[in-house]
Amino acid sequence: MHALRGVSLEVMDGEIFGLLGPNGAGKSTLVKILMTVIHATKVSGAMLGKPIGDRLTLEDVGYLPEHHRFPYYLTGNQVLHHYGALAKVTRNDRNARASKLLNRLGLSGWENKKVGTYSKGMLQRLGIAQSLMNDPKLLILDEPTDGVDPVGRREIRNLLAELREEGRAVLLNSHLLSELEMVCDRVAIMVKGEVTMQGTIDSLTKDSKRYEITILGSIPDWATACCDEIQNNTMIIHGDDPVAIQPTLDRLRADNTTIISVKPVRENLEDLFMRAVDNKDSPGAIQ
């Protein structure tokens, strides 16, 4: 039985890459293989120019696992120092980064409190701070906004955008499609251990771009010939070229038809995700 098969991904510097898929798709397994938490039967590829599984590479990788658990007896500051030291960060760097990161993640004032007293959202933010202690070139975050309130989520989104600006590569694994859509440059959708779709959200939704023209009253007979779909009093014309819909609009005007709205529409990430998951004939689907 294979948890993952033929997964091929490329994450660039200064890019936020979203990894999405239903439960059991193998997203966390993939991330764990990259972080040497799981041993793959066979794996080829490189991470930061070194073979996957090379432990020294991990010095430049930050990782936030899903459902992480910090030792209850440590304070926030001690957590950062402990995991920083394990990541071979020198004491001076740890001292400099810990307070900066706690501040950046909105945890200043909590640095000397035991993590047992932290809320779920605070633990999540501390987890992100921990993953940044080694000043990583690649950041792998597994469900980073899990349990975080909307304000916190926005802060994390902003932080991710800043990290991108700093030239770091971020691999984001999340169920929250709307979050990913707002922040990711590219996404990959995994289903049953394989990547079924991969690219920028724009390129993946390109085929779904269309114009929806809603009119008052019933659709005239001639319209069936010049539009791709009709839904009640809405005409749907596929494509993203506004020039292509002008003749139809002219004719509607000439017929004195009242036009209620003309909307350019494209699939959102959720539609795309549902399409990838539902599409049993997708090239990567394991039957």
Added chain:
Amino acid sequence: MQFRALLLDAYRQLSAAKLFWVTFGISILVVISYGSIGFNEQGISVLFGMWEIESVELREGSPWARGLYIGIFSSFLVNIWLAWIATVLALISTCSIFPEFVHSGSIELTISKPIGRLKLFFSKYLVSLLFVVLQVAVFCIGIFICVGLRIGEWNPMIFSAIPIVATFFSYLFCICVLVGILTRSGITALLITGVFWMMLWSIQTSEAVLHRFVIEQKVDIERFNEGIENSESELIKIQEVSAEDFRIPKLEKRIETFKEDLIESQEVLDTLTQWHTPTSWVLAISPKNSQTIGLLDRWLSDPDGFDIGAIMNGDMRAFEGEEVEEFDRTTRGARDRETMRRMRKEYESNSLWYVVGTSLLFEGFILGIASIYFCRKDF
């Protein structure tokens, strides 16, 4: 840097546990109680002079006072407090270290760092022994000061209790670690370790009992052989004088009885050896807890021959400082004393390699299994 981080983490984990401080507190109380025993010109004083016992032998400056004071430490405080009560408390405190370490959500954070799993495993194992090292170190410092102040002997060998007790504890802790990693349950690890400890105790006790019986039979055989030899030479002497002497049938009867007893003892010895040999083999490959702790008794033994262990076994001649080299065959008590003396001599002749080396080999084997499992496991 990574080892130091793990060490610091272990200390923080221990100091966050109430039981650590409870054990620490009891340790200090034990040291204070020990320090409350003193000697003056009249005799011995207990509880800082609240209770005084007049004694000619146990008074300030006497070798027996020294023997008693050191003996209380090496025979009672180490054997009872450190090797039993403090060890149980230490196991309770540390049994969950590895289960928590490999707990889902926690282990990913650690093994995703640039540190090899084998190094991580053994570093974590070593720092987990910190509980015992810290407790025993503080205990030994207290004892060192008490011994220095009370009998004027600043004996650094007292600190040998630190590696001895830590090694003793590690024989048990390796089982705790293996079970903890396999089951991720501290309670299960503690229970299995308890069962293992009892098993070790049974093996060691069985071997000691069988060994005692074997030596007893050997002593008897020697006694019977010597009896036969003496009686026969006496018989020859008498027969040379007179072949009709009334003592001849009595002596012949005695020789006959000795021979019968000898055959019986030889048979018993053969049967006992059949049981003792495999038991001693099992013991040879098992951790030798009692003998490891016994090393301290050996190293702290009294130069004047005072042996509190022997006194506790009822051998008051040891208390009297007599050399018990010659085997007195006249009483049953002498036979028991001789058996105990030979047993003690045999155990003391066991090399450090046999006592600690073979035990560490066992520990290494268990840790080998645990580390292979840890290194290959997908978390």
